[in-house]
Amino acid sequence: MKLDILALAAHPDDVELSCSGTLMAHAAMGKKVGVVDFTEGELGSRGTVETRYEEAKKAAEIMGLDARENLQMADGFFQNDKTNQLKLITAIRKYRPDIVLANAITDRHPDHGKGASLSYDAVFMSGLKMIETFDENGKQEAWRPRLLLNYLQDRWLKPDIVVDISEFWKRKMDSILAYSTQFYNPDSKEEVKTYISSKKFMHLLEARAREMGRPSGFEFAEGFTSTDRFLGVKNLMDVY
Secondary structure, eight states, X not given: OOOXXXXXXXXXXXXXXXXXXXXXXXHHTTOOEEEEEEEOOTTOSSSOXXXXXXXXXXXXXXXXXXXXXXXXXXXXXXXXXXXXXXXXXXHXXXXXXXXXXXXXXXXXXXXXXXXXXHHHHHHHHTTOTTSOOEETTEEOOOOOOSEEEEEOOSSOOOOSEEEEOGGGHHHHHHHHHTOTTTSOOTTOOOOOOOGGGSHHHHHHHHHHHHHHHGGGTOSSEEEEEOSSSOOOOXXXXXXO
């Protein structure tokens, strides 16, 4: 299945927190969107691998994804090495996205920066025909997405572009709360309290989305940085 936009994530729930509104907005335009999670989130203090898969499936349905898969790298310990690069190159060539959205280039969780670096290298090398990868249909053709953007996560970074997600804000929150073991849930029986399980964290998410939207006149927005290229328009009237 060819996708228009593929979001890459170190952990299940990274996409929901950071760029789910953007995926839903483009799905509403008729675009094909999907997610590749690198790890199973097995080091999470709450829930289990099994509940993460259940929650990720529920979130995918809320977001209206056309595809989602997990590469089962080691949570906390995966590296930007040949083995993981080939895993990700195989996935990129499988879905042939025009646009890739990847983890923040630097962040509170070290996996996020590692995920950004791995994504950058794999996106480039996916376009090299001398790197051979194979799937169930045989040898894959080289494919390089035309644009790589990094979404913002916990740490504030000035975005290079923001996407209006005002119409999809409620669904974005629903996709986040699909991870009922991870985020604020007054009925949760989880004994461990974490940074992201507090009600304050949910307020922070709303404040951040409003902050990113305000300069462009949007009620809510998601922000992205561009590592290797300027973002350009042919018509200045397209700029908010």
